[in-house]
Amino acid sequence: MENRQGKGISFARRIYKPRIIGAAMCCLSVTAALYPLGMPAWIWAALLVNGFVWPHVAYQLAIRAKFPYNAERRNLLFDALFSGFWTATLQFTPLTSVTLLSMVAMNNVAAGGQRLLLGGLLAQLFGAGLAWVLFGVQLNLNVRLIEVYACLPMLTLYPMAIGMVCYQLAIKLSDHKRTLSALSRIDSLTELLNHGSWKDLLNLKFHKCQHQKSHATIALIDIDHFKQINDTHGHIVGDTVLRQLSLELRRNLRDN
Known part of the structure; x- marks a missing residue:
C-alpha cells in the first residue's frame, strides 16, 4: 500500500x-x-x-x-x-x-x-x-x-x-x-560478484583467452578456520570477517 x-x-x-x-x-x-x-x-x-x-x-x-x-x-x-x-x-x-x-x-x-x-x-x-x-x-x-x-x-x-x-x-x-542491474550482479554481504555473475565472467574470459590464444590464471583463496569462527563467535562475526576480507580484496586488487 x-x-x-x-x-x-x-x-x-x-x-x-x-x-x-x-x-x-x-x-x-x-x-x-x-x-x-x-x-x-x-x-x-x-x-x-x-x-x-x-x-x-x-x-x-x-x-x-x-x-x-x-x-x-x-x-x-x-x-x-x-x-x-x-x-x-x-x-x-x-x-x-x-x-x-x-x-x-x-x-x-x-x-x-x-x-x-x-x-x-x-x-x-x-x-x-x-x-x-x-x-x-x-x-x-x-x-x-x-x-x-x-x-x-x-x-x-x-x-x-x-x-x-x-x-x-x-x-x-x-x-x-x-x-x-548492479544489485542483481553483486552479493549484498560482500559487495563482490555473486556466484552467477562470477560464472558468466569466467565463461567470457575463457572464450576470450581461447580466441586470442592467451593465458589466464584463476586464484582460489580460503579463510583459515572459518567454520571455527562461525561456531565459536556466531554467524554475525563470520559475516563481518567476510565483509572485511572483501574490502581488502577490493582495496588491493585492480578492477578487471
Missing part, C-alpha cells in the same frame, strides 16, 4: 505542471472561440475556474487521497470530461475542438495507455452530452484567424511539457535499471 501511495504522489507531481500549462492554454483557445457566441457570465466564470483553479484542486485531491494514483486517474478523466464539454459548448469549432480533444487524448495515452484513452473518450462524450443538454446541439465549421493564433500555444507548449515529463521519466527509469 505504501508503494502504491508513493507511486501515486510522484505520478500526481509529474502531471501537476503540465496540467497547469495545458489548462491555461486551453482557456486561451476556448476564449477565442467562445467570445462571438454570446454565452452567459457563468460560462466565463466556469472557464476561468477550469483554466486556473482546477489544476491546483486536482493536485490537492490527488496528494491528499488515500490512494493518490487512483485519484489522479480520476482527475485525468475529469480533464477529458471538461474538454468534451467545452468542445460541444463551442459548437465543435474545428481547430479548437481538435486541439482540445487531441491534446487530452495524448495526455491520457501517455499517462494510462489504451485503457485510460478509452475511459477519456467516454468522459468526453459525457461532457459533450452535458453541453448539448444546456445549449442544444449546434455545429459551427467557421475558423477565424484569431482562433488559429490562440491554438498555437497549446499546439507547441503543451506537447513540449509532456515531452519533458516523458524525458525525465525515461532518465529516472534508466537510473533504476542500472541500479537493479
Whole structure:
C-alpha cells in the first residue's frame, strides 16, 4: 500500500505542471472561440475556474487521497470530461475542438495507455452530452484567424511539457535499471560478484583467452578456520570477517 501511495504522489507531481500549462492554454483557445457566441457570465466564470483553479484542486485531491494514483486517474478523466464539454459548448469549432480533444487524448495515452484513452473518450462524450443538454446541439465549421493564433500555444507548449515529463521519466527509469542491474550482479554481504555473475565472467574470459590464444590464471583463496569462527563467535562475526576480507580484496586488487 505504501508503494502504491508513493507511486501515486510522484505520478500526481509529474502531471501537476503540465496540467497547469495545458489548462491555461486551453482557456486561451476556448476564449477565442467562445467570445462571438454570446454565452452567459457563468460560462466565463466556469472557464476561468477550469483554466486556473482546477489544476491546483486536482493536485490537492490527488496528494491528499488515500490512494493518490487512483485519484489522479480520476482527475485525468475529469480533464477529458471538461474538454468534451467545452468542445460541444463551442459548437465543435474545428481547430479548437481538435486541439482540445487531441491534446487530452495524448495526455491520457501517455499517462494510462489504451485503457485510460478509452475511459477519456467516454468522459468526453459525457461532457459533450452535458453541453448539448444546456445549449442544444449546434455545429459551427467557421475558423477565424484569431482562433488559429490562440491554438498555437497549446499546439507547441503543451506537447513540449509532456515531452519533458516523458524525458525525465525515461532518465529516472534508466537510473533504476542500472541500479537493479548492479544489485542483481553483486552479493549484498560482500559487495563482490555473486556466484552467477562470477560464472558468466569466467565463461567470457575463457572464450576470450581461447580466441586470442592467451593465458589466464584463476586464484582460489580460503579463510583459515572459518567454520571455527562461525561456531565459536556466531554467524554475525563470520559475516563481518567476510565483509572485511572483501574490502581488502577490493582495496588491493585492480578492477578487471
